[in-house]
Amino acid sequence: MKKQAIGLLDSGVGGLTVMKEAMKQLPNESFYYIGDTARCPYGPRPEEQVKAFTWDLTRFLLDKNIKMLIIACNTATAAALPELKRVLKIPVIGVxxxxxxxxxxxxxxxxxxxxxxxxxxxxxxxxxxxxxxxxxxxxxxxxxxxxxxxxxxxxxxxxxxxxxxxxxxxxxxxxxxxxxxxxxxxxxxxxxxxxxxxxxxxxxxxSGAETVNEVSVLLDYYDLAEEKTDQPNERKFYTTGSVNMFKDIASSWLKMNEIEVEHVSVEELKGIELNESDRK
CATH class of the missing domain: 3.40.50.1860 (Rossmann fold)
Structure with missing residues (x-):
């Protein structure tokens, strides 16, 4: 059976600092990461707009059948965490x-x-x-x-x-x-x-590294932690901005030579709907 991944979202490349710690602490897990580089930074934007962008990224990751969501962005956590926790069936963790x-x-x-x-x-x-x-x-x-x-x-x-x-x-x-x-x-x-x-x-x-400590505990609590198997772990990265720029930063920061980065347009994100099966 294919492993279910943990999803991480951020306004850009910043959440890679969380990803780095997650791969270190949780070596048996698979991860999908999306950075909204095209609309970064989130900080100066109105709260409702940040919340809407966060939902765009969340629906994208839910469409990949993730088992847990990490909001690896402080601005998005402040704006959207309570609503996401209230609506979604899977565990949602902020920073x-x-x-x-x-x-x-x-x-x-x-x-x-x-x-x-x-x-x-x-x-x-x-x-x-x-x-x-x-x-x-x-x-x-x-x-x-x-x-x-x-x-x-x-x-x-x-x-x-x-x-x-x-x-x-x-x-x-x-x-x-x-x-x-x-x-x-x-x-x-x-x-x-x-x-x-x-x-x-x-x-x-x-704050990101501290969040991964809690993720480890919650994986055990919800009985979602993966055991070591011969099946390879997935590390997939998506960005709404420049693939080359993202790949350069990610390769350097994560110390990964072979890194798979795909471009996702903002229009594509907006076209994904929330499935009723993802709601509580």
């Missing part, structure tokens, strides 16, 4: 709660920084999640809208990236946080630069 829990466990001084897209920071979902579990913790949020375009254009190792990160984090550095949540799955690709600016005394939290 905000796992990142928040990890930050609470890590902080020693109760001073947590959160960086993210404009949409994520505007939603205040990280602040609300952290305050709900630890009211006395101080949360300092900073939108970093220039980070995602740097990653999507494959410039995250460039001199301009260093300059942008330094300027973007200048005010947050003054808050003397001891823990910083990278509240966008694109940001771990800039981790060395972020760490250099904030200082080694600040612990960086990768």
């Amino acid at each position: 905000i709660l796992p990142g928040s829990r990890a930050a609470i466990k890590t902080t020693h001084q109760g001073r947590i920084g959160v960086i993210g897209t404009e949409g994520t920071i505007r939603s205040e979902e990280y602040r609300k999640a952290i305050k709900k579990k630890q009211q006395q913790t101080e949360v300092f949020s900073q939108a970093c809208p220039k980070f995602v375009p740097l990653v999507e254009s494959n410039q995250f190792n460039s001199a301009i990236a260093k300059k942008v990160v330094t300027e973007s984090l200048r005010d947050l550095k003054r808050q003397k946080v001891d823990t910083l949540v990278m509240g966008c799955t694109h940001y771990p690709l800039l981790k060395p630069l972020i760490q250099n600016v904030m200082g080694e005394q600040v612990t960086l939290i990768d």
Whole structure:
């Protein structure tokens, strides 16, 4: 019997940071990933539009018969997670709660920084999640809208990236946080630069990596985990944007030489309907 895959969606290539950790922690699983590069970034967009785009990607993955959905995008998690969990039959996991829990466990001084897209920071979902579990913790949020375009254009190792990160984090550095949540799955690709600016005394939290820890637990809870077999695992990637750009970034970040990337048009996404069998 063919293995059912876990689906991951993101506004672009950022969710590959989640994919990398998922392949490491869950080597027996198959994965389908779609990045909406053509409509990236999601951060500046209105919440209802982000929700609609997230549904487009979700229906595409459901059409591939996935068994679990990971919203590997903080902006999409903030906008669409409650609705997706309410409607869909399969388990749906976002990246905000796992990142928040990890930050609470890590902080020693109760001073947590959160960086993210404009949409994520505007939603205040990280602040609300952290305050709900630890009211006395101080949360300092900073939108970093220039980070995602740097990653999507494959410039995250460039001199301009260093300059942008330094300027973007200048005010947050003054808050003397001891823990910083990278509240966008694109940001771990800039981790060395972020760490250099904030200082080694600040612990960086990768919300995507923390999410995979929870996925592992939920696979066992729902009895969905795959056992090791001779059957090969699938690693399929789809993008609404440039296949070559996506492949370059994915190959480098995932350390994969042979990577299968297919282009999916936005019009094709919009033509897929939600099957009643996918609803609760």
